[in-house]
């Protein structure tokens with residue numbers, strides 16, 4: 001084909017992507033990213049498969065008394081597990097593969113359902129996230145990377161993610177179901193915790209946050225609703241790569257608006273907060289009802305896309321940069337809430353909360369009628385303080401050494417008996433979830449999507465084509481977890 | 489791009505594009521059947537994935553293809569015809585042809601009697617077994633994937649799918665490569681195509697004469713040892 005002279009000839013074209021429709025350019029970008037991810041994952045799969053095979057061979061080699069026949073059986077077994085995994089990778093999971101037992105939670109962009117996988121009867125929690133909402137609110141950027149790392153972390157402190165998939169309307173996360181509900185429900189039930197109980201949850205949170213930090217992440221949205229309780233009463237942090245909290249409450253523009261509001265001489269009332277709520281400072285131990293009225297309105301707020309700023313560190317609002325210490329601030333505010341009954345900067349409206357957080361020196365107030373041990377108060381004060389003074393800025397060890405945690409055995413914490421162990425009648429008992437509040441949420445995600453679309457005055461989104469740019473890689477199936485946790 | 493002898497050199501054969509690759513090295517690690525793994529399952533997964541990605545590439549050409557391609561051409565003198573229900577081959581606009589092909593492949597991939605998914609592999613008494621009996625079971629015969637629930641014509645189904653997928657590649661290369669360049673997709677396409685060829689060589693999914701329209705490109709990749717470590721080209 002042609003002379004060698006021609007082989008040398010370069011035939012450069014001046015690239016002009018501008019001649020294409022935006023949809024084509026988007027498709028091109030998506031194709032590139034997907035292909036890159038595909039090869040990255042393909043190589044990863046090959047490496048992991050080899051690793052598993054080596055592990056098997058090493059195991060077999062260390063069993064000199066096992067017959068060759070048995071060993072071959074193990075190899076066959078291994079092969080069929082691997083083959084099952086391949087089969088799973090080409091299984092297009094759809095929402096219809098799951099049957100809804102009950103709606104158990106609601107977030108800003110969708111709901112959490114207790115579901116059963118139709119083919120194998122296994123129980124999971126399915127979180128749905130409405131893609132259109134996420135698009136609209138620009139909540140896209142960091143979603144993927146964080147989710148990947150956390151999903152891969154396989155830490156006992158982070159909720160396990162088994163599968164994820166998407167259709168034209170929703171992203172779906174299929175997670176392990178934690179039957180104990182969340183810390184917010186627990187606080188609604190018990191109002192306040194004793195110092196011993198508080199110590200347990202705070203100590204577990206310290207380890208959980210430490211685990212997240214060690215992975216190189218900052219949670220940024222630790223709050224009682226994100227602290228879930230497992231079957232034994234131990235905590236796990238909810239999957240926060242997609243936790244909408246970060247993406248909604250940490251939206252710079254949103255903060256800017258809050259800032260403007262807070263500085264305006266008389267901020268107009270907004271519907272951010274339920275109006276039955278009163279200023280936290282006036283809440284006292286004798287006003288327990290109000291505490292819970294407040295909490296319930298908090299629950300309602302968790303359903304809105306506005307989110308609560310109650311647990312967010314001031315540096316996130318003010319400065320451009322913030323680091324891991326912001327999670328320790330959140331921990332301080334949760335500890336305050338556990339012992340006192342409401343979070344320290346609670347106010348009727350979000351911008352007022354915001355103002356209080358920024359002026360924490362003046363607004364942090366311990367009600368006199370509630371007795372706290374000096375250690376407890378000291379720890380809270382060392383956490384709710386400026387980032388450069390905050391305990392934990394030099395690592396979780398600093399917090400673990402605080403006298404409040406005296407006597408905690410950090411190594412066996414997850415193995416000890418938890419103060420409240422969920423009393424469950426069955427695998428699908430939802431006693432610990434506010435299911436009554438969620439009665440009008442449709443069982444089927446598709447119906448929920450239709451309603452959401454109608455409420456926004458849009459046509460129901462049809463099953464369109466996926467360019468799926470922000471959600472690339474959103475088909476997640478992890479071998480180890482499926483295998484170990486019985487997903488296969 | 490006239491070359492001596494009067495035939496235009498296709499853009500995909502020109503430098504620098506022919507040298508553009510997303511991936512370095514060869515495809516051995518991701519192509520060769522992993523040890524202990526069921527071969528039919530491996531081919532099934534890869535067929536599924538090639539389909540998903542060829543669709544993506546074609547989608548980036550759609551805008552043009554729909555307007556500009558009256559036939560399913562793959563270079564001068566090569567037009568693919570669609571075999572109608574009456575078994576008569578007829579020309580179709582490339583856009584329609586590819587729509588048909590993609591739908592046809594998709595229907596197979598989602599047909600559990602062709603690509604089973606719901607049942608799982610298990611080992612009993614030293615033998616890999618599948619819970620349900622495979623569709624189209626024929627007495628005494630054996631075939632690829634028999635023990636793991638694939639139908640007797642599984643392999644020929646895959647060959648047919650690969651053949652059609654190859655035609656989409658051929659059409660993209662010969663007609664839409666310039667679109668690929670404008671969209672900076674040429675390195676991705678080259679690597680993906682090389683992967684596709686590696687895989688079809690390793691498992692003998694394509695006939696040498698099917699490869700004709702892109703033979704020069706394959707030869708050029710061969711020269712760069714891109715297919716090293718997988719089985720050789722079919723004679």
Ligand SMILES: Nc1ncnc2c1ncn2[C@@H]1O[C@H](COP(=O)(O)OP(=O)(O)OP(=O)(O)O)[C@@H](O)[C@H]1O
Nearest residue numbers: 105107108112125176177178182225238243244245
């Ligand atoms: N894996 C799970 N098992 C049991 N319940 C869960 C699980 N995940 C979430 N929930 C319940 O659903 C509620 C909402 O879930 P989640 O907090 O993850 O969503 P979100 O509110 O959208 O996120 P964010 O809190 O960041 O706004 C939780 O407070 C919890 O009660």
